[in-house]
Amino acid sequence: MDKNLVQRLITGTVFVVVLVGGIIWNEWSFFGLFLLITVLGLWEFYRLAAHVPAAPWRIYGTAVGAMIFAAFFFKQYLGLNSILLGLIPFLFLPFFFELYTKSDKPFTNLAYTFMGWIYVALPFALWGLIVAPHWQDTGMTDYSGKILLGFFIILWTSDSLAYVCGRLFGKHKLFERISPKKTWEGFIGGMIFTIAAAWIVWYFLRSLPVLDWMVMAGIVAATGTLGDLAESMFKRSIGIKDSGTILPGHGGILDRFDAVLLASPFVTSYLLLRY
Numbered sequence: 001m002d003k004n005l006v007q008r009l010i011t012g013t014v015f016v017v018v019l020v021g022g023i024i025w026n027e028w029s030f031f032g033l034f035l036l037i038t039v040l041g042l043w044e045f046y047r048l049a050a051h052v053p054a055a056p057w058r059i060y061g062t063a064v065g066a067m068i069f070a071a072f073f074f075k076q077y078l079g080l081n082s083i084l085l086g087l088i089p090f091l092f093l094p095f096f097f098e099l100y101t102k103s104d105k106p107f108t109n110l111a112y113t114f115m116g117w118i119y120v121a122l123p124f125a126l127w128g129l130i131v132a133p134h135w136q137d138t139g140m141t142d143y144s145g146k147i148l149l150g151f152f153i154i155l156w157t158s159d160s161l162a163y164v165c166g167r168l169f170g171k172h173k174l175f176e177r178i179s180p181k182k183t184w185e186g187f188i189g190g191m192i193f194t195i196a197a198a199w200i201v202w203y204f205l206r207s208l209p210v211l212d213w214m215v216m217a218g219i220v221a222a223t224g225t226l227g228d229l230a231e232s233m234f235k236r237s238i239g240i241k242d243s244g245t246i247l248p249g250h251g252g253i254l255d256r257f258d259a260v261l262l263a264s265p266f267v268t269s270y271l272l273l274r275y
Helices: 003-027 027-049 059-080 088-098 106-133 143-170 184-203 211-239 258-274
Strands: 173-175 179-183
Touching: 003 027, 003 143, 003 179, 027 059, 027 106, 027 143, 027 211, 027 258, 059 088, 088 106, 088 179, 088 211, 088 258, 106 143, 143 179, 143 184, 143 211, 143 258, 173 184, 179 184
Parallel strands: none
Antiparallel strands: 173 179
């Protein structure tokens, strides 16, 4: 068997086991795992920004991104809106920092610092509002990791089956300028299987009504595909193939979570508006 394929299989298996375990164990395993993913993703994003070239506030940006993730989680867990309000000054301090750098492109540096928070930290942080237990009139609610687990199952189905359908039936390019391999046939096939996966997820998890799972499937199939394309666009613009090497055979954190980063804000917004 091809050595690279073996490496991909081993890495992929470990990745799925760790991710699923962190999601289903309890709120603290979720918190620790996704805080780590947020930090690694931000560090990777800021490192890539050097190819632009830009000089974002890498250490500060990563630290504040971690604070964003933690603040959303503890806002839900403790019910303290002041935790989020306390973040606001930290978001604006880089404007003052740039006054002392004498950089030729201070707002480019600021833009990439802020983009790390928007593109990487916020999508993961929003899940804290969905899964973390919180206080209601009847007391503390339970941790709801099943919703996040279902989200990943739906997303993986969309990604995998879109690839398979594209390889088998693909003829019409979806977005050739960014990704020559993606096709409309793959996208439509992925959408069909994603909706089927949503029904299966509903049947076994029952944490949301079937209609919500179906809506989530549609959102994931569309925004996940666009998220993949957006990350490919970013990598093409700076002339790199993979965002990193932390996951042997799979690239970096941004490579593995590209669809998650742009699907999450839409899915979590839908759920927060619904409930």
